[in-house]
Amino acid sequence: MRMRRWWAVRPGDVAFLVLGLPVALLGAAYALAALYAGVLLSLTVVGLPVTALALTGARQLGLPNRWLTGRLLDETVPAPGPAARPHGATARIRAALTDTVAWRTLGYLLLRLPLGVLGLAAVLLPLGSAWLLGFPLWLRLLEDGPHPATPLDLAAPLLGLALFALTPPLVRLTADANRRLARHLLGPARTQQRVQHLEAARHTLLTTGTERLRRLERDLHDGTQARLVALAITLSLADDTLTQHAPADPRLRTLLDRARTQTDDTIAELRALTQGLRPTGLDGGLPEALPALAAGCAVPVTLHLDLPRRPDEAVEQTLWYCAAELLTNITKHSTATAATLTLTTTPTRARLTLHDNGPGGATPTPGHGLHGLTTRLAAVDGTLRITSPPGGPTVITAELPLTL
Numbered sequence: 001m002r003m004r005r006w007w008a009v010r011p012g013d014v015a016f017l018v019l020g021l022p023v024a025l026l027g028a029a030y031a032l033a034a035l036y037a038g039v040l041l042s043l044t045v046v047g048l049p050v051t052a053l054a055l056t057g058a059r060q061l062g063l064p065n066r067w068l069t070g071r072l073l074d075e076t077v078p079a080p081g082p083a084a085r086p087h088g089a090t091a092r093i094r095a096a097l098t099d100t101v102a103w104r105t106l107g108y109l110l111l112r113l114p115l116g117v118l119g120l121a122a123v124l125l126p127l128g129s130a131w132l133l134g135f136p137l138w139l140r141l142l143e144d145g146p147h148p149a150t151p152l153d154l155a156a157p158l159l160g161l162a163l164f165a166l167t168p169p170l171v172r173l174t175a176d177a178n179r180r181l182a183r184h185l186l187g188p189a190r191t192q193q194r195v196q197h198l199e200a201a202r203h204t205l206l207t208t209g210t211e212r213l214r215r216l217e218r219d220l221h222d223g224t225q226a227r228l229v230a231l232a233i234t235l236s237l238a239d240d241t242l243t244q245h246a247p248a249d250p251r252l253r254t255l256l257d258r259a260r261t262q263t264d265d266t267i268a269e270l271r272a273l274t275q276g277l278r279p280t281g282l283d284g285g286l287p288e289a290l291p292a293l294a295a296g297c298a299v300p301v302t303l304h305l306d307l308p309r310r311p312d313e314a315v316e317q318t319l320w321y322c323a324a325e326l327l328t329n330i331t332k333h334s335t336a337t338a339a340t341l342t343l344t345t346t347p348t349r350a351r352l353t354l355h356d357n358g359p360g361g362a363t364p365t366p367g368h369g370l371h372g373l374t375t376r377l378a379a380v381d382g383t384l385r386i387t388s389p390p391g392g393p394t395v396i397t398a399e400l401p402l403t404l
Contacts, residue, residue, distance in 0.1 A: 017116070034106065105185065119171075299338065304341070323343075340353075352398045354396045360389050
């Protein structure tokens with residue numbers, strides 16, 4: 001990479017150091033006022049709510065500072081994750097007070113002011129250099145009388161030249177310091193970045209795995225299964241031909257019957273395998289797949305669906321498997337006579353709830369279906385809640401994000 005010449009300065013760096021100082025003054029004033037109000041009101045009832053509100057405002061101030069850094073310093077600072085929005089005033093105050101992004105933004109607003117002052121001083125160095133270069137002349141113009149030459153007449157221009165030569169690297173140094181400060185305090189923390197990278201890798205892995213399973217299911221269904229069906233038809237035709245044109249040999253008849261039975265069993269097993277790889281009923285989405293599941297359950301199931309938009313494919317498959325496993329559990333392990341399956345969504349999450357009037361006592365025992373559902377949901381940031389007191393009823397809720 002080619003090094004920049006020592007006098008090369010980006011116009012955006014200079015613009016940031018000049019225009020950014022008023023922003024730094026306003027940000028520092030807000031940060032100091034927030035800290036002062038928090039300390040002053042810390043012993044009162046309104047202390048914590050005021051501090052939480054101030055931290056929420058500080059988090060919002062990170063947006064214009066990130067924009068200014070990207071626009072002028074050409075440093076793209078990724079936005080941190082959204083703030084937590086729990087239900088209830090107390091929970092929201094607690095979430096705001098423990099929001100590391102807000103505290104880091106508050107620290108940025110405080111540290112940005114001294115950096116802004118240093119940056120403006122670096123930009124204004126050429127004015128001081130010009131004054132020092134002309135110091136002997138200014139001295140003689142401003143004061144009357146003879147002025148004999150002194151060592152200061154020689155030292156001042158030399159110092160001016162030195163300051164003028166130092167201006168470009170100092171401007172670059174303060175601009176780089178502002179870049180690093182924004183990168184470390186306005187962007188996501190390292191742990192957040194790692195979580196984001198892991199989430200992206202998980203999404204890629206799940207998407208790739210789902211696509212591979214779909215191709216495998218399609219190949220088995222359209223290739224292997226079709227050839228086995230053709231083989232079964234051929235065996236049936238051979239059996240009919242032997243019956244019509246050849247004497248019935250008991251051994252040959254036994255072999256043909258065994259081959260036909262084995263072929264039919266293999267086709268049935270292959271269909272079960274392809275169904276386990278990817279449910280074919282999901283081609284039309286959950287609004288078509290879940291009614292088919294409910295209709296196949298031995299216990300009467302009432303279905304309630306509220307799904308305005310289709311979730312990610314991996315999430316959709318997880319919801320289908322959860323519904324299938326829960327309905328299977330009712331058929332096998334419950335003596336319930338009625339059940340209700342409900343699927344609702346919020347802007348970010350999906351919730352699948354199964355309610356039955358069985359005797360209760362459902363627990364996620366390791367090695368059984370409910371424990372497997374917990375593991376499957378955990379892979380997509382989902383949770384499984386089970387409420388099944390003795391005597392019933394049983395309510396099982398699976399909740400997971402709509403997108404990964």
